[in-house]
Amino acid sequence: MTRFAAAGIRLVDRAAPPRTAPARHTLDPQETSVPGENLTRIEAEERAALVTAHDYDVVLDLTTGPETFRSTTTVRFAASAGASTFIDAITRTVHSVTLNGRELDPATVADGVRIALDDLADENVLVVDADAEYTNTGEGLHRFVDPVDDEVYLYTQFEVPDSRRMFAVFEQPDLKAAFRFTVTAPDHWQVVSNQTTPEPVPADEGTATWAFAPTPRVSSYITALIAGPYSVTRSELTSSDGRTIPLGVFSRASLAEYLDADYVFEKTRQGFAYFEAQFGVAYPFEKYDQLFVPEFNAGAMENAGAVTFTETYVFRSKVTDAIRERRVVTILHELAHMWFGDLVTMKWWNDLWLNESFAEWASTMATAEATEWTEAWTTFAAMEKSWAYRQDQLPSTHPIVAEIRDLEDVQVNFDGITYAKGGSVLKQLVAWVGREAFFAGVGAYFRKHAWGNTTLADLLAELETASGRDLSAWAALWLETAGVNTLRPEIETDASGTITSFAVLQSAADDYPTIRPHRLAIGFYDLADGALVRTHRVELDVDGERTEVAELVGRARPDLVLLNDDDLAYAKVRLDEASLEVAIAHLSSIANPLARSLVWGSAWDATRDAETPARDWIALVLGNIATETESTTLRTTLAQLALAATAYTAPEGRDDLVREVADTLWTLAQGAEAGSDAQFQFVKAFAAMAESSSHLDAVAALLAGDTTLEGLDIDTDLGWELLIALVAGGVAGDAEIDARLAEDDTATGRQSAAHARAALPTLDGKQRAWDSLVVASDAPNTIVRTTALGFQRAADASLLEPFVAQYFDMLERIWNDRSYAIAEKLIVGLYPAPLANEALADATRAWLDAHPDIPALRRLVAENLAGVERALAAQARDGR
Incomplete structure (x- = not known):
């Protein structure tokens, strides 16, 4: 699975059930309850010792209404005779449970999360007939209604533990089995699973049934079902073992005009050829479909032969080259999983x-x-x-x-x-x-x-x-150890600038003191005709806290020394003081993009660690970013620039610095090459930083077309970004949002509108956004995410002060009552991080001290606190 923010918006009918559920049956007579939806490793090991799964027949009826679907599962499995265990099944209603011909009472054995199985035989047949729920959280079987045409689209997302939301299953990766899906759905739909889609057989009026062949032995979390009136483009390739592998690329009908299926096929063919040649093993499945689905939580998911992707990768408007490249990496990431993860x-x-x-x-x-x-x-x-x-x-x-x-x-x-x-x-x-x-x-x-x-x-x-x-x-x-080492050069020279001593110093965090061996290169760069050019490189092993590099002694000290040149090692790297000064003045003249990226990264790490003031980082960026050619480096650096300006600078000088950054970004946008990726990124970064009246006037003029930049099209999505900037700046509001949404009443348009409404710079606006997520509980995953983005957008961070107490009051309830995907978004997205002050840090520490017993929840809150503590340290350093 690829971690990446998803896109797409649409209210649907039900959220996923919470992770905790009241128990109506105890799996162990000594227990008083079952542990909700959680599953421990010990439980999984014990179950795997008892059970060998053979195969599943899963019969699904998707025509029973907008809230639930009928799921009938027949499981054949071996077990230790006389043993007791359980099968996972998150359901609304269990109609019947039959084990080896014995009818079990659902009210006794099923609690909506697990079904108890007692007195097992050597070989067993279990039949579970239940109603399961569609979700709008991106977990289990997700249901989406397209606002463009009111068509229904379904897809599954099962990693980590959510195939149990669609059928009864031993939900752990080591109980592999063959899965046969039989699906009844509207007859105009595409129905896709892991195996080749069969010809549908007519059922009742307007419906049909698809009976898929069984899969090979796979883990349940990589099974899949995608159904709806998807648009499809088909092709094929020849595998290294001579088989013809059918290919399909799918999207919603209303997005089909934007999907460049031929390019996706081209990258897929390149990936197949590369991996089959390198691995020496042919592609293991019988077909390969790639489906771009709405309201997806991640970047993609490696379902065997039926990979799902976020619709962010269907480009209805211009995107950065960084996103285009990321889509290619994601396509190949999921393809690699067909071997590493799915086959094994x-x-x-x-x-x-x-x-x-x-x-x-x-x-x-x-x-x-x-x-x-x-x-x-x-x-x-x-x-x-x-x-x-x-x-x-x-x-x-x-x-x-x-x-x-x-x-x-x-x-x-x-x-x-x-x-x-x-x-x-x-x-x-x-x-x-x-x-x-x-x-x-x-x-x-x-x-x-x-x-x-x-x-x-x-x-x-x-x-x-x-x-x-x-x-x-x-x-x-x-x-088996945690933490990252830091490497820095120690250089001594004589009066002529000749190196008399060169050592690489290695340190580790106090809490994670492991000192590791590193294979790395050291690059020497000198200014020549206005360019920083590598004039010498040495590759060596670094081990211990101090490694002498004798072969550099006697050489003239260069203008810039770069540890970890060519990025061979995993370690944070520091520039020495003289090299940092050269980098600030001449970074843009380093011809090698990887070397530039390493210098950017080194300087940023030093800023995050409060070793150098944020204002120096800002000077480095503003002085060198204009000529950066690598889109991802540009995108990453601009995001870091915004964080440095708004959170890492000393509060007393921050307003002036933010204005300087925005002024410079607007100047860079105006001076960039027409139609370039840099021009596009500078405009987006400027809009995100715009706060003063002059900045907002410039944004408004761009949106209205009164100001134009050659080569820049204010397309649909960029138009939304500009409007969000105006809303956050207080010069646009609900009326303008409503007008734009009327022109773009699509999934993405609704997502952007939610973002915009939550960005309103008033206490009422922030409270409305908060209540829509915390008081109400029906918002789908993408509305939750984008509303949280807007909530955190506050030029005047004091707007968020009333939400500190509300945040900590809601944590346990949200963790217990919402599905994991939604709870995580709320816990991270509604944390009032823009405050970045001691009061927020103290309140967070107090909550952690008072709540020692929920490790996963504590982890999310502790990570929030770490961001505030780092900002406070950076502010103190910047103020010196």
């Missing part, structure tokens, strides 16, 4: 990192080597690694191989460690064992464990065999 699957969620890190690394490698996006590793450095470094410095950081005690642990573990740090460390592992040996080991791993479940040890064993290297020490240092 982790035994338990503590190896989730391996699934995601492998896909992250493999998709970046494939993007750089098989597509036109050849600077993908620069993008990786600018975005993924900055995400990893940020996550690795939170109080919630954890080893890459995390301890996953239960489902709530894994839900919050889709983070920068699991994806980006893991991908970075795998990149190091490839260098350590050798690329040829790495791919040979991976191919052997796929062949040996096909259709099975594994642990990290299984992969390392194959890599050790292929490379001849013992990886136990490497795994202990990099996978």
Whole structure:
């Protein structure tokens, strides 16, 4: 699965049930309740020791109304004779439960979350007939009504534990089985699952039934159902084993005109050829559909043969090159999962990192080597690694191989460690064992464990065999410890500027003191004819707290010294004082985009760590950003610029700095190349920072067409961004939002309207937004997300002060009453972070001190606090 903000808006009928539920049956006579929707690792291990799942027949009737659908599941499984266990089934109503021909009383054995199974035989047949609920949270079977044509669209999202929202299932990755789906739906729909879609058979008037062939043995979380009047474009390719693999690209009918299916097919073919050649294993499934679905929580999901993507990747308006490249990486990320995750699957969620890190690394490698996006590793450095470094410095950081005690642990573990740090460390592992040996080991791993479940040890064993290297020490240092090291140069020179001593110093956080070995390069850069050019490079192993680099002694000190040149290591890097001064003045003249990205990242890390004042970072950006050519570097840096200006600067000088930043962004937008990605990004960044009357006048003139920039089209989505800026600035309101929504009453339009209304700079406006999410509980996932974005947009942060007490009052109730996807969005999105003051920090600490018993919830709140504490430290440094 790819972590990425989703798009699309539409109110639908019901939210997912809460994670806790009242128990009507006790699975153990000594217990008084079942643990709601949570599942512990111990429970999963105990169940796997008792049960072997064979196959599921799942019969679904999607014609029973807008709130529920009929789900009848027949499960065949082996068990220890006489044993007791349970099957997962989140339902509204259980009509009947039959075990080996015995009718069980649903009121006794089913509590809406689990069904108790006692006195099992060696071989068992279980039939569960139930009503399950559609959701509007992006979990389970999500139901969406398109405001353009009132058509209904459905899709599933099952990772981590949500196939149980559609059918009765042993919901854990190591109980693989074959799944056969039979679906009755309106006869004009497309119905897609993991296997090739069969010809429908007419049922009642206006409906039809699709009977799919059984899947191979797979985990339940990668099964899928997507249904509705989707528009489809079809193609095919030939696999390395000679099979013809049918391809499909799907979107809602109202978006079909914007979907560039041929380009998606092109990237898919490039990915197939690349992965089949590198892995030495043919694509394992019989077809490959890619479906762009509404109101999706993530970037994409690796359902076997039926990958779902966020509709953000259907470009109805201009997007940055960064987003275009990200779509390619996402396409290849999910394709890599067909082997790593779907063919071979982790035994338990503590190896989730391996699934995601492998896909992250493999998709970046494939993007750089098989597509036109050849600077993908620069993008990786600018975005993924900055995400990893940020996550690795939170109080919630954890080893890459995390301890996953239960489902709530894994839900919050889709983070920068699991994806980006893991991908970075795998990149190091490839260098350590050798690329040829790495791919040979991976191919052997796929062949040996096909259709099975594994642990990290299984992969390392194959890599050790292929490379001849013992990886136990490497795994202990990099996978079993947390935290990121910091590397900085220590340079001494004589009066002539000749280096007399050069050392690399390594440090670690006090709480995570591991000092690790790093393979890295050191680059020397000198100014020549106005350009910073690399004049020398040395590659070496760094280990311990101090590593002398004798071969650099006697060389002339360059203008800029860059540790970790070429981004080989996973570590934060500092520039020495002289190099930082050169970078501030001449960063834009570094020709190599990866080197520029590393300098940007180093300077930003020092700012986040309050080692250098935020005003220096702002000066670096404003002086060098105009010529940055890499879209993701530009996008990331502009976001960091906004954070630095609004949260990391000393409060007493902040207003002036914010105005200076906005003034400069507008000047940059006006001076950028017509129609360029930079022009587009500068305009968007300027609108997000616009606060003064002159800035808002400029935004209004752009939106009205009174001011034009050559090559810039104020299209639908950019128009919404400009209007949101005017609303946040207090010069537009509900009337203007209503007028624009009348022109764009689409899913994306409703999402933007929700964002705009929540951005109103009045206490009444903020309270209205708050109540729409906290008091009411029917908002779908994308409305929750975009309303929260607008709520946090406050040039006058004092508007959010009344919500501090409300925030902490609602936390436990929201955590208990809402589904995880919604609870997380509310807990993160409604935290009044723009206040960034001691009062907010104190209130957060007080809540944490008073609530020690909900680890997953505490993690989210503690991460919120960490952001405030970092801002306070940066403000203090900037004020000195």
